[in-house]
Amino acid sequence: MALSGNANLLLGASHYHHPQSSTNHHHHHHTSIPEAPTLHTIQRLTASDQSFDDTLSLTSPCTSSSYPYLDQFALRNASTFAVSSSDYKDQKIFTSLSRLNMISSNPNMLSSKVQTPDDANNKSPDENTRSTYLSNVTTTIPTDIIQKPLPIEVRVRCIFLRVGEIDTLNERYTSEIFFEATWYTREHKRGSKSESHPGHFNPQLVVLNHMGDSLRHEKWYATNKTAENGLLEVTEYHKFKGVFWERMELNHFPYDVQELSISLTTPLTLHDIYFAENKQKPSGVNRTVFSDQQSWHLYEHVEFQFEQYREEYSLNYDQIHPVLVCTCHVGRKCGYYIWNAYFLIFLITSAALSTFAIPPSNSHGRLQITCTLLLTSVTFRWVVNKSLPTISYLTALDVYAIASIVALCVINVFHGVVSYIYYNQIYLASYLTPVATNALHLSLYPEYSLCRLDRYGFYVLSFIFCLYQILILLWTFWTPFKRRQAMQRKDEKNREDFMNKLGNNDPSNGK
Numbered sequence: 001m002a003l004s005g006n007a008n009l010l011l012g013a014s015h016y017h018h019p020q021s022s023t024n025h026h027h028h029h030h031t032s033i034p035e036a037p038t039l040h041t042i043q044r045l046t047a048s049d050q051s052f053d054d055t056l057s058l059t060s061p062c063t064s065s066s067y068p069y070l071d072q073f074a075l076r077n078a079s080t081f082a083v084s085s086s087d088y089k090d091q092k093i094f095t096s097l098s099r100l101n102m103i104s105s106n107p108n109m110l111s112s113k114v115q116t117p118d119d120a121n122n123k124s125p126d127e128n129t130r131s132t133y134l135s136n137v138t139t140t141i142p143t144d145i146i147q148k149p150l151p152i153e154v155r156v157r158c159i160f161l162r163v164g165e166i167d168t169l170n171e172r173y174t175s176e177i178f179f180e181a182t183w184y185t186r187e188h189k190r191g192s193k194s195e196s197h198p199g200h201f202n203p204q205l206v207v208l209n210h211m212g213d214s215l216r217h218e219k220w221y222a223t224n225k226t227a228e229n230g231l232l233e234v235t236e237y238h239k240f241k242g243v244f245w246e247r248m249e250l251n252h253f254p255y256d257v258q259e260l261s262i263s264l265t266t267p268l269t270l271h272d273i274y275f276a277e278n279k280q281k282p283s284g285v286n287r288t289v290f291s292d293q294q295s296w297h298l299y300e301h302v303e304f305q306f307e308q309y310r311e312e313y314s315l316n317y318d319q320i321h322p323v324l325v326c327t328c329h330v331g332r333k334c335g336y337y338i339w340n341a342y343f344l345i346f347l348i349t350s351a352a353l354s355t356f357a358i359p360p361s362n363s364h365g366r367l368q369i370t371c372t373l374l375l376t377s378v379t380f381r382w383v384v385n386k387s388l389p390t391i392s393y394l395t396a397l398d399v400y401a402i403a404s405i406v407a408l409c410v411i412n413v414f415h416g417v418v419s420y421i422y423y424n425q426i427y428l429a430s431y432l433t434p435v436a437t438n439a440l441h442l443s444l445y446p447e448y449s450l451c452r453l454d455r456y457g458f459y460v461l462s463f464i465f466c467l468y469q470i471l472i473l474l475w476t477f478w479t480p481f482k483r484r485q486a487m488q489r490k491d492e493k494n495r496e497d498f499m500n501k502l503g504n505n506d507p508s509n510g511k
Helices: 009-013 019-028 039-047 049-056 070-076 091-104 117-122 125-139 335-357 363-385 396-431 437-444 447-478 480-505
Strands: 152-167 172-185 216-225 232-245 257-265 273-277 296-298 303-310 320-332
Touching (some): 232 257, 257 480, 273 320, 335 447, 447 480
Antiparallel strands (some): 257 320, 296 320, 303 320
């Protein structure tokens, strides 16, 4: 009679009885399950260590070289094989069962030998009891341990050896990157320096954001035998050199901080592999050979992002692959744009306020100057935008330039309104006979009332212009430069961590 995997372990120990009970079994055609096993049978079962060794030798060990965390998974799920002490009142019985449980929890015992009816007849009742009990113990091992091993952890490290030209217009940059991937394996064979042996685990890393055929890739291996558990540490080194695509975020241009990243993935899924940052070996950026130092400031730290993606339009759409993004940061040096863009726009806009010095009667002179300044500002904006990619949102420089154009338009409209009022008063004074004193004074001096309106307009527009400049400065120091300060703090923290690791590895500190 076969028992299910969820059956109680005591059923296996009490399945076989003396010959008298087997005769009763044939008469009633059913099995009566006793409430508890006899103490004598279990003590005889656990007393003979040699019988246990003989029984365990029948099982074929299941070892794993590609998944070193299988043993840890079996030990972590020890509750699957454990038997609760509250189910048994006799402590001796529970001790014997615990001993059986500890032996059965060995990960090497993941399969058991199938017993045939002939073998069962040739064995004694005690041997049948032990083999049946162990078979029921091993059947409680979940099959997902064998079929679904834990994914392998790959620790990564990235160093930007050289960062070349950064092309903001075409959204690309040139770089030379050193990448290191480390993992543990139980494989005792060692591969060569250029390649690993055929049975070795390989993460199969692929670069996603390189452009064209410009990528030059070098790869080599190194192995190191660890003292813990006899594991073999395998390190895969990569050296990438080429042109990489990077989406430029220009919301804060020209105070922007850009991310320069390399994206790596693997055809393996999340069930096979996952990435983690190597805390023992620091990552960083080499700033001494930065070729674009006149335009950018290169930061020292490197950040890691762990993402996932699916293969679009593929039969393996359900498979999720891990993606690793290694990122360094650069901050644009904005001095060129402050003097050649912001300052010139400021001068063009402020020059429009000087038109209020022209008498309101000379309205065509005012309009001529403001229209010229408006066209100059629009032309200057198009010249500045040639150095930027075509984007669907406004940058900080665009907002300032468009606001200046709007200010010129407002001043131009104001001069037009003043000119209309002036000529309207002249028309009324020419065709109407003044009756009151105010009407007579207005007909003789039509510019008198317009001067007061023009003066108020100058005060209001000048106040709004000055307030806008102050708000622009506050926003610049509050938002873009706040992120630059955060990058500097990360650089300092990265430098402190590196010095601490260097001090811990210094052998002179142990003296």
